[in-house]
Amino acid sequence: MKHMRQIVTKAVVAKGKKRTESREILCPPNTPSSILGCWVINHSCQSKKHGRYVEVTGKFDINVWYAHHDHSKTSVFTETIQYKDRIKLHYRDRDSTGEEVHLRVLQQPNCTEAIIIEKGTKFQVTVERELLAEVVGETTIYIQVQEDEVEEEWVFGEESSSVAAVPANLPNDSEDSSSL
Numbered sequence: 001m002k003h004m005r006q007i008v009t010k011a012v013v014a015k016g017k018k019r020t021e022s023r024e025i026l027c028p029p030n031t032p033s034s035i036l037g038c039w040v041i042n043h044s045c046q047s048k049k050h051g052r053y054v055e056v057t058g059k060f061d062i063n064v065w066y067a068h069h070d071h072s073k074t075s076v077f078t079e080t081i082q083y084k085d086r087i088k089l090h091y092r093d094r095d096s097t098g099e100e101v102h103l104r105v106l107q108q109p110n111c112t113e114a115i116i117i118e119k120g121t122k123f124q125v126t127v128e129r130e131l132l133a134e135v136v137g138e139t140t141i142y143i144q145v146q147e148d149e150v151e152e153e154w155v156f157g158e159e160s161s162s163v164a165a166v167p168a169n170l171p172n173d174s175e176d177s178s179s180l
Helices: none
Strands: 002-026 032-050 053-068 073-088 097-117 122-146
Touching (some): 002 053, 002 073, 053 122
Antiparallel strands (some): 097 122
């Protein structure tokens, strides 16, 4: 006889993904002659669910290595950037409860372009990042149960062992053979 049974379990009930590209304007203390390099480090973020969205607040440091004073000196300018992203959730199970958010950084913030703007006084840095939010909650799944006590037959491979017996009266290699 077969019937249905329901199981309450935790599962991913909603997901959302967002790729963000932002342009950050930085004001270094010296008038830049050229940009020698740009990198993004120290990324950290937190997430919280708000209705059908996950709100992510985070920050990272932008470092710009640049030449100034007519290419006679170099410096690294660092600025911490704070951001807030909203990730729209797509649900598979609308009736879940006890939701918790798991956030994964698919692409750490990184610099895709750094240029000098505003008559050579500021940097414009383009930064991209990509985040994935998963919501885990309790949900119900249904399985079909067969009540007959039928167990599949187990298949066992043939197994054998052979042990070579050594007669007790033969000399051991470590014994002195002259005593024979």
